[in-house]
Amino acid sequence: MKVPPELDDLMWKLAETDDPQALEEFGDRYPDFRQEMAQRLRMVRNLKGAKPSAKVDRFVPKAEVVPYAEPTPKWMVPAAIFMGVVSIAFATYAVTTFAQSQARQEPPVAQNSQQQPPTTPSDDDYLKKDRSTLDPNDPGQVPAQPTNPNPGVASQVPPAFKIRVTVRGTDVSLMQMLQSVAAQAGIQLEIPPGFVDQRINCDYQNSEALAVMQDMGRNFGFSAFVQGDRTVLLIPARSPDPDTSERPSSGSSSPASGGDNVLPPVN
Amino acid sequence: MLSATYDSQRFTPSFDEDIILVERFLGNDQEAFQTLYERYHDKVLAIARGILLDAEEAHDAVQEIFTLVFRNLHRFDRRSKFSTWLFRIAVNRSIQQARTGKIRKLQVPLAEAFEHPAPEESESSADPFIAEAMAKLHPADRALLTLFYWDELSLQEIADSLDCSANAAKTRLFRARERFRQQYEEVSE
Known part of the structure; x- marks a missing residue:
């Protein structure tokens, strides 16, 4: 049976005070909740009765005690979560920007790395060289295209x-x-x-x-x-x-x- | 003038009679601490037992809590009652221990556990459902119920012990009580 909130509060108070007269009046006034009241009274009595007690000996300080750790301040948890989210967002942004700048790179017209001798600087070499000067935090920065002063002349001519x-x-x-x-x-x-x-x-x-x-x-x-x-x-x-x-x-x-x-x- | 005002606010003497015992202990009267220990042993034990559930661990925690108080009593700033300060340490220490309880249990050899049985306790209630329902609650909920039903602290004293407002303590206590009722009904059916 669903207990109305105001009645629920009253029942808790009665169970905690354990006043026989008040309990009797409650039973007369709310006969439908008499059983619920009895159950709650028994529960609270048993809970209170479960309190442990022991013989108190003479106090002897323990030789080794684990250092007491103060509870974490309340602001620390949201601050840590915020810092984590910001870090993840920044890392994602940096990686995305870097990937986009890499995708914008176009190989030089006359360069064909597959057909160049091994000593010829390949497209990747140009890209690596340019990437080293990139600022990954600057989304507007487009890496400079590799330039060849004379595209018709490769450094190694067949x-x-x-x-x-x-x-x-x-x-x-x-x-x-x-x-x-x-x-x-x-x-x-x-x-x-x-x-x-x-x-x-x-x-x-x-x-x-x-x-x-x-x-x-x-x-x-x-x-x-x-x-x-x-x-x-x-x-x-x-x-x-x-x-x-x-x-x-x-x-x-x-x-x-x-x-x-x-x-x-x-x- | 300002410093005098500040000092008077900060070091306003409390009428807490425990303060006298604290001062005596800090004046090198060891018996004063024994009196404090005897006065609050059961309440601290109730907190530790309510949160940790295990009798042996609770007695171990009580010894640690009083040892911490014994060694750090000079840090007690007297802005709150001594009992409030003690209960706050007891709650935090017991919750801290409850979180690492499983690891500690695994580390203690079985033979050693039998060599040091927990001191005898007198428990007037033998309702097994209480322990079962309590075990299903969060340690923070157990702390609230313990402070309210076992140590019979007021809402303000509970709030001071948990370092929160009285309204927050009331709300949290009501929720913990409701969760306990649900668990109790579940296990007793």
């Missing part, structure tokens, strides 16, 4: 591009000269759509194939990117810093008067 070639001509097709260089060196040209042919004058004697193509690129408006052991990609754009590139040991080129032709891609 042997085919070092083969010395000789091309010479006056008022000849740029495309023909490039194909001549490629044929002599045994390399393959990849030319995207939109590459503009033009009439040129050139004279390269016993010069490295890649150096010849790069010199032509500077003069006639394209960039040569080494794509593998025997492939070079010609993109109609200049190298960022022509002065830093190696010039052929001998040879020269200049535009010749004549019309431009748009060439189809050459495989």
